[in-house]
Amino acid sequence: MxxxxxxxxxxxxxxxxxxxxxxxxxxxxxxxxxxxxxxxxxxxxxxxxxxxxxxxxxxxxxxxxxxxxxxxxxxxxxxxxxxxxxxxxxxxxxxxxxxxxxxxxxxxxxxxxxxxxxxxxxxxxxxxxxxxxxxxxxxxxxxxxxxxxxxxxxxxxxxxxxxxxxxxxxxxxxxxxxxxxxxxxxxxxxxxxxxxxxxxxxxxxxxxxxxxxxxxxxxxxxxxxxxxxxxxxxxxxGKKIELNIERAEPCNPQERLLVSGVSCVNREGVTLLNNVSFTARSGEILGIAGIAGSGQRELLEAIAGLQKLYGGDIVYNDPKTGKKENLRDKTPLQIREMGVRLSFVPEDRLGMGLVGNMDIVDNMMLRSYRRGKTFLLERKAPKNLAEEIIKQLEVVTPGVSTPVRRLSGGNVQKVLVGREISSSPTVLMAAYPVRGLDINSSYIIYNLLNEQKKRGTAVIFVGEDLDVLIELCDRILVLCAGQVSGIVDARKVTKEEIGLMMTKIKTGGENKNGKE
Amino acid sequence: MVKNNAEIETERKVHEPLFQIVKRDAMPWYKAWLVRAAAIILALAIGSVVIIMLTGYNPIQVYSAMFNGAFGSTRKIWITFQDLAMLLCISLAVTPAFKMRFWNIGAEGQTLIGGLTAAACMIYLGDKLPLYLTIPIMTVSCIISGMIWAVIPAFFKAKFNTNETLFTLMMNYVAMQLVSFCIVFWENPKDSNSVGVINRHTHGGWLPEIADQKYLLNIIIVAVIMISMYIYLKYSKQGYEISVVGESENTARYIGINVKKVIVRTMAISGALCGIAGLMIVAGTDHTITSDSVGGMGFTAIMVSWLAKFNPIVMALTSFLIVFLEVGAGAIVTDPKLGLNESVADILTGIILFFIIGSEFFVTYKINKRHNSSKEEA
Structure with missing residues (x-):
């Protein structure tokens, strides 16, 4: 001593x-x-x-x-x-x-x-x-x-x-x-x-x-x-590990999701999102940076149809039909029925993306259980999907009928991301997808996002580690108190610049709009 | 010997906790049942000690009186199964609501309203319409009235997020007062303040007996409901929606389940089944109505449902347990050889329930004795 x-x-x-x-x-x-x-x-x-x-x-x-x-x-x-x-x-x-x-x-x-x-x-x-x-x-x-x-x-x-x-x-x-x-x-x-x-x-x-x-x-x-x-x-x-994230050039980017002037107000009348506008392109990863609670969650939830909009439009360009669909005021179910293949990996995995007490098969079913005309559930397809995801993403689990809350954080996330990717989305949103994950699992998730990008998916990635954002994303949108304080090229920006934007509050009367 | 303060202080502080409670990994089902069986045996043993201490009787005598109360004769067995069927029916009714984490403590009222509707049908239609018309009309009306009683609080919960516990509880009192009010109208004979047996001689509107057994129909109906409920909760899309809403409303919203619709729909099912229970109690067995016709089963059902962890098949076991204890307790009191009073019966029931519910703690948790941590300096 x-x-x-x-x-x-x-x-x-x-x-x-x-x-x-x-x-x-x-x-x-x-x-x-x-x-x-x-x-x-x-x-x-x-x-x-x-x-x-x-x-x-x-x-x-x-x-x-x-x-x-x-x-x-x-x-x-x-x-x-x-x-x-x-x-x-x-x-x-x-x-x-x-x-x-x-x-x-x-x-x-x-x-x-x-x-x-x-x-x-x-x-x-x-x-x-x-x-x-x-x-x-x-x-x-x-x-x-x-x-x-x-x-x-x-x-x-x-x-x-x-x-x-x-x-x-x-x-x-x-x-x-x-x-x-x-x-x-x-x-x-x-x-x-x-x-x-x-x-x-x-x-x-x-x-x-x-x-x-x-x-x-x-x-x-x-x-x-x-x-x-x-x-x-x-x-x-415990072993050597390559710490580089690959970043391919976006190929043939097309405007997939046009968000314009989106505002949200909570029950107490506090503005959560104020006039947010951006475009998500196919084949590109758009990062979203900001101090925790700057409106990241609300923004993704607004796109997914879980937040009521106070103003603004969310327009989706269908790559197959070329039709433009406004997702404003649509419920998640309506969005799905419109043929919009929007996948969302929410921040709260077990509280929103998955049901902790249900097994992997039943969690696979969350998105697809309505399929089939009968009154009864069809568990065969979800079971196959569960087995496939377990195999492909190397999910460590005793079996498909293990409740997901018993899995480790990384495996829970693999189940969730696996399910969301399985519907071959055209837009993939992921909120803090590597939070709580070990380094290995984090890199698996980065790779999955990159794969989606190469497939031509418009990926929106909300992250907290600026180093990762700068390495992984093509462009980074910085949020500050519910407003966009800038959209920057991730290949050129520095961490300090993003840091400054994260705290820079725009001046002017805008901020008071919608505040009762 | 004078110790200085600091020394005493350290001595006090190096006192470590002896036990700690740790959550188990899943216990295999046979082991869990073993724990529960052990709990019952232990309960009976402690109960014996209490019996000897309080009354001086031979506990075997008391226990066999309990057993005889429930299974002593063919008639007793039928009554036990009838009681079991009624309790099970109401338990099945509250299950979808509780699985959705909707605290429906209004099954008592929902059942009573169903019973009241049945009584009304018997009184006003029983002797006027043929049985093949009365029974369908009566069944549908009972289902609808139970449904209405359950949907009202569900609607307010969905629309205004009112507290369903208070709401459903209050609805019970409304139902009871409504029954009291109707009894005044239907009094028979006059000034008896009771309805008496409705259509005593004509049996108008009475549910038919199958194979000359008064209770068989009820038991069959409940068995069908039990199996349907099992399938509904486990294999149907609606049952899946109920589980998702119960586990996490956020997840339900995330995948586009209309939570409000599910709440109202589930409570409608819950209420409808309570209505059927009311029908069976009034038109099938009692053939009369009082404000105590349901006899607290609406509350006991909640315990039955939770004890079974919302599994309809297991619920048959848990309601059997409760009914057995109740009938058995009644038997001790009425047994002329024993001459014990209700308190002893209640004490025994309490002990057994305490152990059975307590055993769930040992199924979920284990208690570790702390490893003897290094004490070499002490």
Whole structure:
């Protein structure tokens, strides 16, 4: 045990049912150090951190803080040991101000003193270089500001071991850079920082050491200065892997889907999409970038007939008949009956694209169960399709009658994408299709999208990883607060340029339209 | 010995939880049934202890009284199966709604309204029309009235997203009051505050007896409904739509199912079956109506349906269990040799149900003793 080890894990094991989430993991974090925990989805990073922050309790193993064994049974225990976790999904009260959120739940306060709290929040902000207004309400904040509140909340409680779970997932490249500066300042202040991520370039630019997990097992720890992207990937995946995505030139692109002036308003009258116009061409992958919640989901749902339009038109050019069909105000069923072969891989796989409790055959049937004139279902064709998809996409499953929720994330996605592709679509929309997938599965999905592109499908791909968007897509549409802030050529644009567009809000009265 | 605070603190904290509850992977079906059988045996054993402690009787004597109550004579067996058929019919009726995650707790009212319609038909048509006309008219009216009672809350749910639990519950009271109101009209004899046996001598509008068995027709009808419901839920397109809507409304919208239509259609089926149950109770067995004609079966049916995990065939088993317990409990109370009161019967029923429902926990979860984690320093 080194002298300045802030926290040490020894032989930690945690199982959920028969799944071993963490197996015999030992690692150390020193004071004044940033340690990255790198691993694919499902490798057990978050489980491990949840055990440090008191959400789970390990089955086996010990945790030492400053050389003393501790038992952390609740987040409160974690706070007592000055451990603070910044979760991926913020846990803030929207109608409270920053400082109200920060002091929320502090019990040992003798008297509720908001003024003093605000003062302390300002001091912390100044010390580390946050820009945070303690009196601002959370609902008025941007995502990055909310994250700042989370971090300051932890610092306010004088945590000196900080755990950040995928902190950059919701940030633009610029915001991420600013966060890294702050984290470095905290490190220099003697804090121990653990960051969970699967983005290699972040690991390399930020951390001092990297610990790699794979399938719940501890693979090793390396100094960042002594490693590179390639060897880290190898540690992470367990084998050599080609990290290039092929991108063919679009052949014979035709205008397939013309979206013009589309606007959407939710029940509360808040504008979700504001005058969105673009064209999706056949044989091309159109990427859609934007901070989470900028209207990506609504846009795809509007095209698929799941969102009521406030204004605008969605015109589909039928490649066979040459007819133009307006999809506005059509239900998904009507769209299908019009002969529009529109496939949609929604963001929420088990909650929308598939039914988790149904088996693979019944999930295959979702799109086609109406076929046949009788009152009864026809299960033969879907069963054949299920077997074919399992074979072609190498879905790992005990059989066709396994409920899909029992499959791993990657296999669930293969089932969904496989079904959507099986109808040989002319338009294929995919929302975050690789979210939660391991590297191998991600590349299978990229390849499937590319295959569709070569077939002449107009592919619309909503992604969150800008590096992937730039490598995979032909053009990228950037959304910001429900508006199009630009459509750029993916072959020429840089990540930073997209990042700027993601936060640039158009000025003018447009934004207030439709807001009652 | 004085320990300092810090030491005491650490001692307290290195106290680890002893057990943990873990979700199982799917248990093979035979093992699951083994767990359930074990639960029943355990329930009987605990029940024996309670019997001895409370009454001093031989538990075997009490249990055999229960068994005799249900199967003691041919007549008793018929009654047990009749009760089973009625409960099963209402359970089958609520099943499509619950499978759709529509919390229909109004089966009581829907059945009662069906029964009320049957009584009305018997009173006003029974002696005027021939049986071959009365019965079809009566059947259709009962189906329609049960349907209406179920579709009203479904319509409001689909249209305005009202809370179906409260709505269907309130509809029960409306149905009960309606029955009370009609009883005043139909009183026979005067001032008895009851309808009495309708068409006692003419048997007008009574469902016919098959093979001289009063209950056989009901039992056959319910068996047919059970098999149809099994096929409907498992192999029909509409049944598939019900499953999708129940599992995830978003998925249903995504593939273009008209969710509102499915809700109303499913509740119409649910109500129609309740109407048939009402018909069988009033025109087939009781030949009279009171506001208690359904006797809480509309609520018991919900438990039966859930216990069977919405499988119509398994439902025959679960409703048998419930009916057996009820009839058996009744038998203990009336057995002159025992002379026990209702509370003992209720306690026994409670114990057995507790164990059977509790066994589902062990089918889904297992309890692990924590691995003895390194304690070398302690």
């Amino acid at each position: 080194s002298q300045n080890a802030a926290i040490e894990l020894r032989n930690i094991t945690k199982t959920f049912g028969s799944v071993v989430a963490n197996k015999n993991i030992s690692l150390t974090v020193n004071r004044g150090e940033i340690l990255s925990i790198l691993g694919e989805n499902g490798s057990g990073k978050t489980t491990l951190m949840n055990m440090i922050s008191g959400i789970y309790f390990p089955d086996e193993g010990q945790i030492f803080i400053d050389g003393k064994e501790v038992v952390i049974r609740s987040p409160k225990d974690a706070f007592e040991h000055k451990i603070g976790m910044i979760h991926q999904h913020f846990k803030l009260v929207d109608v409270f101000t920053a400082s109200e959120n920060i002091i929320l739940g502090l019990e040992d306060e003798k008297r509720f003193d908001l003024k003093a709290a605000e003062k302390k929040v300002r001091e912390i902000s100044e010390k580390y270089g946050f820009s945070l207004d303690p009196t601002k309400k959370v609902y008025e904040m941007s995502v990055s500001e909310k994250q700042t509140v989370e971090i300051v909340r932890v610092l306010y409680r004088e945590a000196d071991i900080l755990i950040l779970d995928e902190p950059t997932a919701v940030l633009t490249p610029q915001e991420a850079k600013r966060l890294f500066e702050i984290l470095r300042r905290m490190r220099d202040d003697g804090k121990a920082i653990i960051i969970i991520t699967h983005k290699l370039h972040e690991v390399l630019s930020l951390s001092d050491r990297v610990s790699v997990l794979r399938k719940g097992e501890y693979i090793g720890t390396v100094k960042t200065s002594e490693t590179d992207e390639k060897s880290l990937t190898e540690m992470m995946v």
